[in-house]
Amino acid sequence: MVQRHLRLEDRVKIETWIHEGYSLATIATRLGFSRAAITKEIQRSTRHRTMGFKRPSRITKTMYQAIEAQSLANQKKRSKIVYDPKSLTDKTKKEIKQRILEYKWSPEQILAKSKTIRVSVRTIYNWINKNQIQGLSNSDLRMKGKLYKRALSRKIIISLHQSKSDKKYTIQKTILKTVHKVLLNAKNLVTGNLTAWNQCNLKVWC
Numbered sequence: 001m002v003q004r005h006l007r008l009e010d011r012v013k014i015e016t017w018i019h020e021g022y023s024l025a026t027i028a029t030r031l032g033f034s035r036a037a038i039t040k041e042i043q044r045s046t047r048h049r050t051m052g053f054k055r056p057s058r059i060t061k062t063m064y065q066a067i068e069a070q071s072l073a074n075q076k077k078r079s080k081i082v083y084d085p086k087s088l089t090d091k092t093k094k095e096i097k098q099r100i101l102e103y104k105w106s107p108e109q110i111l112a113k114s115k116t117i118r119v120s121v122r123t124i125y126n127w128i129n130k131n132q133i134q135g136l137s138n139s140d141l142r143m144k145g146k147l148y149k150r151a152l153s154r155k156i157i158i159s160l161h162q163s164k165s166d167k168k169y170t171i172q173k174t175i176l177k178t179v180h181k182v183l184l185n186a187k188n189l190v191t192g193n194l195t196a197w198n199q200c201n202l203k204v205w206c
Contacts, residue, residue, distance in 0.1 A: 010031055011041075014042075095116070095117065096117070101136070
C-alpha cells in the first residue's frame with residue numbers, strides 16, 4: 001500500500017463509493033490504502049456526530065461527508081503546526097539553558113518544575129545531543145548526558161524539589177502509616193486468636 005495522506009479527491013471518492021454500496025475493503029483497494037486506514041478515517045470524521053461514542057463501521061460510514069472530513073483534517077494539521085508542544089521555540093531554549101547552566105538542574109527537574117515544557121526527558125536529551133540548543137552541551141549536564149538506568153517515578157521527582165521540613169513531614173507521615181498498619185495487623189491477630197481460643201473452650205465444656 002502507498003503511504004500517503006488522504007486528499008479531498010480521495011475523500012470525495014470514499015463518500016461517493018459508500019453511497020454506491022461498495023464495501024470499505026473495496027474502497028481501500030481502489031484508493032491504494034489499507035482497510036484500517038479507511039476505517040480510521042471514517043471513525044475520526046464522524047466522532048462528533050456519534051457524541052464521541054464508538055459505533056460500528058456499517059453505521060458511521062453512512063454519516064461520512066467528504067467536505068466535513070477535509071475541514072477536520074485541515075484543522076488538525078493547523079493545530080499541530082501552531083500548538084505542537086514538541087517544537088523547540090526560542091522561549092523553550094532559553095528556559096532549558098537557564099535552568100541547566102545557572103540552577104544546575106537536570107532535565108528531570110526541569111520537567112517536574114516547568115509549566116510550559118511538555119515533552120519527555122528523552123526529547124530534552126536529544127535536543128542537547130543534537131546541539132539544537134546553542135551554548136549547551138552534554139558536559140554542562142550533571143550526569144554528563146548519561147541517562148539514568150531506570151526512569152525516575154513522579155514521586156521521586158517531586159521529592160527532589162521538597163524542602164527539608166516537607167521531607168521530614170513526609171517521612172513522619174510514612175512512619176505513622178506503617179505503625180498504624182502494624183498495630184492493626186496485631187489487633188486482628190490477637191482478636192483471631194481469642195476467637196479461636198473461645199471456640200476451643202466451648203467445645204471442651206460442651
